[in-house]
Amino acid sequence: MYFRGSFYFCAMRSAPCALRAFGLRSALCVFLVCSLKILEFCALRSALCEVLIYMYENFYGLKENPFNVTPNPEYIFLGETHREALAQLLYGVREKKGFIVITGEVGTGKTTLVHYLLDKMDGNGHTKTAFLFNPKLTVNDFIQYILKDLGVRVQGQTKGEYLHNLHRYLLNAYRKDERVVLIVDEAHGLNGELLEEIRLLSNLETSKSKLLQIVLVGQPELDKTLSRSDFRQLRQRINLRCHLLPFSAKETKEYIEKRLRIAGAKESIFTEKAIKEIYSRSGGIPRLINILCDNALLNGYALDQKRVDARSVKEVAKDLKIVKKYRRILIWSLFCLSIAAGILLFVYLQKSGSLLPLYQGILRGLQYMKEILNKGVSALLQFP
Structure with missing residues (x-):
């Protein structure tokens, strides 16, 4: 859980002040949150966190925490690119x-999407899956892990024996008309040796179809790795690709x-302006949305607010140091602008003995960068 924003918010209020202003419940909330800050490295911390969650869930009429960052297929929400990715995954597995x-x-929901896929395939007796969530393994451990996750009894101690066991299992599954899927999460962390081993596993096939379907899930660095010349053989075997984007407003x-509805809310808890502020701060990234909403609910509970407003979102975002998306881009653009101006200055000092061309060149460069910045910021500022 992410309580940092609420720590700082509640730490500024004493229990007596809360008792006078909001009553016994809010005073208790302040006491618990401040205790969490004091017991930051104590075993009681997790227990107190659960108490706080339970308190704000009851306050808002929720049966459970709706914004837990742990992937839960029951709470799946598919944006446009997520629907495309799921369709490609199901098609790719079905058609081998x-x-x-x-x-x-x-934070764009890759792991959540994978868990949803696993949940759908678990109900299908014709699909067996091995899910690798930690790619930091040796080749032998990697193959052994696949076997164990598929429920295969591991026999032997060498790589050759492991591969023989896996090949035999895949052939038996093929005869039963079963599909076997290997899903590797955090695949951008795979080293070259494991990527080559994965390529070799794709050689396990019959004359008609692949025996093993392989899904690599990772950050954009995975694409950069696969674009390297030494992985061209692996890259040529990729039949389907999809890139997840953040949610729109x-x-x-x-x-x-x-x-909120799945968690039991009977009415809207966040105001329209609060939701706009959440989008502005999170940039549509699901994980950041969850963090902001979770802390804003706790903040609203401490203030006895049945509806969370934009001010509460701004307070927790400030404490969590989550700045607006367009501000991050603006800061980065200004940094690039200063570098560009410095380069122009250097070039003109080298090539021109007159200051007038220098000033004119810098002004043209600054004007051009200003136009780019204005267009970029205008596109991002969807809300006031």
């Missing part, structure tokens, strides 16, 4: 396409409302 690659930035609103 071999290699599938899914990429996306941190509309999808962000639908995402928040759906999670």
Whole structure:
């Protein structure tokens, strides 16, 4: 859980002040949150966290925490690119396409999508899956892990024996008309040796189809790795690709409302302006949306607010140091602008003995960068 914003918010208020202003419940909330800050490295911390969660869940009429960052297929919400990715995954597995690659930035819902896929395939007796969530393994450990996750009794101690066991299992599954899927999460962390081993595993096939379907899920760095010349053989075997994007403003609103509804909310808890602020701060990234919503609910509970407003979102975002997306881009653009101006200055000082061309060149460069910045910021500022 992410309580940092609420720590700082509640730490500024004493229990007596809360008792006078908001009553016994808010005073107790302040006491518990401040205790969490004091017991930051204590075993009681997790227990107190659960108490706080339980308190704000009851306050808002929720049966459970709707914004837990742990992937839960029950709370799945598919944006446009997520629907495309899921469709490609299901098609690729059903048609035995071999290699599938899914990429996306941190927090865009890659692991949640994979868990949803696993949940759908678990109900299908014709699909067996091995899910690798930690790619930091040796080759032998990697193959052994696949066997164990598929429920295969591991026999032997060498790589050759492990591969023989796996090949025999895949052939038996093929005869039973079963599909076997290997899903590698955090695939951008795979080293060259493991990527080559994965390529070799794709050689396990019959004359008609692949015996093993492989899904690589990772951050955009995975694409950069696969684009290297030494991985061209692996790259040529990739049949389907999909890149997950953050939610749009509309999808962000639908995402928040759906999670609240599943958790038992009878009415909207966040105001329209609060949702706009959440989108502005999170950039539509599901993980950041969850963090902001979770802390804003706790903040609203401490203030006895049945509806969370934009001010509460701004307070927790400030404490969590989550700045607006366009501000991050603006800061980075200004940094690039200063570098560009410095380069122009250097070039003109080298090539011109007159200061007038120098000033004119810098002004033209600054004007050009200003136009680019204005266009970029205008596109991002969807809300006031």
